[in-house]
Amino acid sequence: MQNKPGRKLDVGLRILGGWVGxxxxxxxxxxxxxxxxxxxxxxxxPARAVGINALRGDMGALxxxxxxxxxxxxxxxxxxxxxxxxVFLSLIIVGRLTSVLMDDVPLVAGDALIAEFIMLGxxxxxxxxxxxxxxxxxxxxxxxxxxxxxxxxxxxxxxxAIVGIFASQxxxxxxxxxxxxxxxxxxxxxxxxxxxxxxxxxxxxxxxPDSKRVQPCLAVIAGKAMYIVDSGPGSTLRLxxxxxxxxxxxxxxxxxxxxxxxxDLGELILKRWANxxxxxxxxxxxxxxxxxxxxxFNLAYSLDxxxxxxxxxPETVPPSGMGGVxxxxxxPEGKEELVVIDADGLQITAFVVDHRPVEPAVGYRFDYKGRxxxxxxxTLPCDSLRRQAAGADLLLHEALQPTMVRALSNVxxxxxxxxxxxxxxxxxxxxxxxxxxxxxxxxxxxxxxxLYHTLPPLxxxxxxxxFLGDAKKHYSGPIMVAVDGLGFSLPAxxxxxxxxxxx
Amino acid sequence: xxxxxxxxxxAIIVVILVLGLVVRFGLPVGLRAMGLHAPYTGQRxxxxxxxxxxxxxxxxxxxxxxxxxxxxxxELTAPYCEFTDGRMKVDIASIQGGEIPIDxxxxxxxxxxxxxxxxxxxxxxxDKVKRSLLIDDIDFTKYDIIYLAGGWGAAYDLGVSKVLGDxxxxxxxxxxxxxxxxxxxxxxLLARDEKGNPLVRGRRLTAVTDKQVKxxxxxxxxxxxxxxxxxxxxxxxxxxxxxxxxxxNAVVDGRIVTGQNQNAGEEVANKMIEAxxxxxx
Numbered sequence: 001m002q003n004k005p006g007r008k009l010d011v012g013l014r015i016l017g018g019w020v021g022x023x024x025x026x027x028x029x030x031x032x033x034x035x036x037x038x039x040x041x042x043x044x045x046p047a048r049a050v051g052i053n054a055l056r057g058d059m060g061a062l063x064x065x066x067x068x069x070x071x072x073x074x075x076x077x078x079x080x081x082x083x084x085x086x087v088f089l090s091l092i093i094v095g096r097l098t099s100v101l102m103d104d105v106p107l108v109a110g111d112a113l114i115a116e117f118i119m120l121g122x123x124x125x126x127x128x129x130x131x132x133x134x135x136x137x138x139x140x141x142x143x144x145x146x147x148x149x150x151x152x153x154x155x156x157x158x159x160x161a162i163v164g165i166f167a168s169q170x171x172x173x174x175x176x177x178x179x180x181x182x183x184x185x186x187x188x189x190x191x192x193x194x195x196x197x198x199x200x201x202x203x204x205x206x207x208x209p210d211s212k213r214v215q216p217c218l219a220v221i222a223g224k225a226m227y228i229v230d231s232g233p234g235s236t237l238r239l240x241x242x243x244x245x246x247x248x249x250x251x252x253x254x255x256x257x258x259x260x261x262x263x264d265l266g267e268l269i270l271k272r273w274a275n276x277x278x279x280x281x282x283x284x285x286x287x288x289x290x291x292x293x294x295x296x297f298n299l300a301y302s303l304d305x306x307x308x309x310x311x312x313x314p315e316t317v318p319p320s321g322m323g324g325v326x327x328x329x330x331x332p333e334g335k336e337e338l339v340v341i342d343a344d345g346l347q348i349t350a351f352v353v354d355h356r357p358v359e360p361a362v363g364y365r366f367d368y369k370g371r372x373x374x375x376x377x378x379t380l381p382c383d384s385l386r387r388q389a390a391g392a393d394l395l396l397h398e399a400l401q402p403t404m405v406r407a408l409s410n411v412x413x414x415x416x417x418x419x420x421x422x423x424x425x426x427x428x429x430x431x432x433x434x435x436x437x438x439x440x441x442x443x444x445x446x447x448x449x450x451l452y453h454t455l456p457p458l459x460x461x462x463x464x465x466x467f468l469g470d471a472k473k474h475y476s477g478p479i480m481v482a483v484d485g486l487g488f489s490l491p492a493x494x495x496x497x498x499x500x501x502x503x
Numbered sequence: 504x505x506x507x508x509x510x511x512x513x514a515i516i517v518v519i520l521v522l523g524l525v526v527r528f529g530l531p532v533g534l535r536a537m538g539l540h541a542p543y544t545g546q547r548x549x550x551x552x553x554x555x556x557x558x559x560x561x562x563x564x565x566x567x568x569x570x571x572x573x574x575x576x577x578e579l580t581a582p583y584c585e586f587t588d589g590r591m592k593v594d595i596a597s598i599q600g601g602e603i604p605i606d607x608x609x610x611x612x613x614x615x616x617x618x619x620x621x622x623x624x625x626x627x628x629x630d631k632v633k634r635s636l637l638i639d640d641i642d643f644t645k646y647d648i649i650y651l652a653g654g655w656g657a658a659y660d661l662g663v664s665k666v667l668g669d670x671x672x673x674x675x676x677x678x679x680x681x682x683x684x685x686x687x688x689x690x691x692l693l694a695r696d697e698k699g700n701p702l703v704r705g706r707r708l709t710a711v712t713d714k715q716v717k718x719x720x721x722x723x724x725x726x727x728x729x730x731x732x733x734x735x736x737x738x739x740x741x742x743x744x745x746x747x748x749x750x751x752n753a754v755v756d757g758r759i760v761t762g763q764n765q766n767a768g769e770e771v772a773n774k775m776i777e778a779x780x781x782x783x784x
Contacts, residue, residue, distance in 0.1 A: 356552075380590070383782070406621075410625065414626075429551055
């Protein structure tokens with residue numbers, strides 16, 4: 001504090017350090033009081049409601065603690081206390097970078113990472129470039145030197161804020177309904193996408209329960225036209241949570257009629273009708289058999305539809321738009337492929353796959369403005385798919401990891417669940433192994449392989465590596481294990497394949 | 504000396520530990536690199552709804568001394584894994600039925616192959632080996648593939664079983680694919696082709712070489728595949744290495760598929776599936 005410029009720097013850095021501390025304080029109070037709101041902003045809302053306990057506790061403590069030592073460091077003479085938030089901030093950054101290296105998902109917290117680097121820089125500068133006692137002269141950390149007036153006033157204010165927020169939860173909830181409700185309703189995911197071909201995984205799992213993957217459902221968007229391939233149980237909710245407007249849905253394409261591919265059709269058809277005041281029933285494309293499926297769903301939902309028309313009126317829910325209409329297609333004699341949709345630059349080709357004893361079973365190829373993606377449906381390795389996938393930008397192939405499924409089967413046999421053990425063994429003979437999918441991708445020369453319909457469930461990402469097994473040895477391109485919320489964009493004006501997070 | 508050990512004790516412990524780790528993890532890798540159970544990188548095939556029969560020896564002792572022997576582990580486990588991964592149903596049979604003896608050296612830590620590891624954790628397969636079917640009770644023509652596993656035990660009973668010879672004759676006559684590895688092809692000796700001639704006569708075949716038998720010093724067995732097959736008129740083919748146990752060779756002659764030794768299990772299995780009309784996987 002010998003000269004003026006030094007003093008200015010000193011005050012400036014301490015103010016900046018205080019600003020960092022206030023940021024942590026806001027996060028800390030936020031996580032403590034409105035845990036899920038803050039968690040949502042960081043894509044970390046608890047998968048199960050009871051996780052709010054850990055959110056409030058752990059996240060609240062982390063940021064409040066960082067904030068406290070940050071403030072003490074800049075307000076009192078104990079500059080060295082800044083070391084505590086510096087260590088934590090560094091560890092947070094290390095953790096994030098670890099995730100970038102380890103986790104094969106789009107980086108959604110890039111902004112947070114940048115902010116953390118800036119804050120780390122400020123704290124380091126504040127610790128090393130501001131004056132204060134050093135070396136032998138460093139005073140002992142005493143209660144008196146810590147609990148000085150500004151700190152006490154701050155603590156009281158924080159307490160008041162926390163109590164205030166808890167006391168006004170009703171009002172905050174109401175405000176959130178208006179603000180978030182408006183934001184959600186006006187959000188138009190399709191409008192924000194560049195012209196091109198896009199695929200979003202609303203359901204990337206299988207019938208076995210997987211907390212990260214519901215049963216198969218893929219949304220394919222070409223320009224502004226959205227189609228759904230398969231409607232596995234649980235997937236309609238996922239589509240809605242991804243803010244895809246179901247009222248705009250053009251049609252549904254079914255690969256085959258196993259429950260995990262059709263189970264949510266009733267819900268999907270209803271949501272599309274109610275959200276868009278559609279006057280035409282939803283078109284459901286599929287190989288022969290789709291008529292039977294639609295007859296059943298239309299019948300099951302006929303009472304519901306009547307109630308809704310009676311209640312909301314035909315303007316809101318036009319009776320002509322209720323339900324779905326089957327659009328069966330068959331392959332001409334000796335052919336294994338058929339263009340089922342050709343409109344607005346989008347061509348959808350259905351092709352035969354081998355999921356015997358399930359017959360018929362098909363896959364779909366989408367071509368739009370020079371970009372292409374292929375969806376396998378459920379199948380064994382098959383030549384028609386190899387041909388259809390030739391040169392595609394993206395191949396979404398079903399995949400089963402036999403070593404893991406066999407291990408699960410053995411476990412079930414050991415504990416006496418013979419039925420489950422037998423089913424696990426049976427499924428080995430009509431799905432494609434991960435390494436086989438990789439070889440198919442290599443042979444077909446696709447640019448990127450995404451494995452979906454994953455068997456067994458992979459509720460923790462560390463299992464993804466086990467799932468892939470030796471697949472990477474067989475395919476020179478990038479392989480990814482699908483997870484609900486993940487999507488890929490194939491813009492029409494370049495050759496990129498962009499990994500995106502839709503949820 | 505004593506003080507040297509005392510002074511450098513931590514370093515000595517570290518050196519021993521490192522050496523131990525190098526041997527433990529390096530030896531299997533080294534053997535694999537030399538060719539023992541070298542991983543099969545060729546095209547794989549599948550035959551969904553198809554059936555395969557693996558036939559093993561029932562001979563569990565070797566020569567006068569009575570050393571334990573049987574089927575060589577990987578010659579049973581590798582084809583089993585390839586057939587099951589090829590979506591086939593697999594049965595396991597033996598000359599006398601019941602528990603199949605496995606050569607105790609098969610599963611030594613520096614020898615065992617990935618398919619052996621799989622066997623050791625697969626209770627279904629272990630059960631099939633423990634309660635193998637008796638070949639006399641089986642209609643071979645119900646299978647798409649008849650595979651003969653080798654091992655020293657097979658030198659005693661495969662080549663002299665009339666039942667086996669007759670059943671292979673019938674399976675081959677019904678258009679099925681037959682073959683095996685190592686000592687397994689001895690089981691083809693008594694079989695006949697559609698014209699009633701010995702099945703192996705004039706056919707291209709491979710099996711374990713006389714050189715490998717000599718190198719391993721187990722010459723007391725009653726039959727040596729190379730010698731017997733040549734004597735029966737087969738066109739014997741083989742490849743060689745500085746020790747033949749590291750060599751690998753598989754030969755396809757129509758519906759007869761043979762492999763030189765334990766290294767050929769996966770390849771022979773896949774070529775058999777291909778010969779049986781399988782699809783690429």
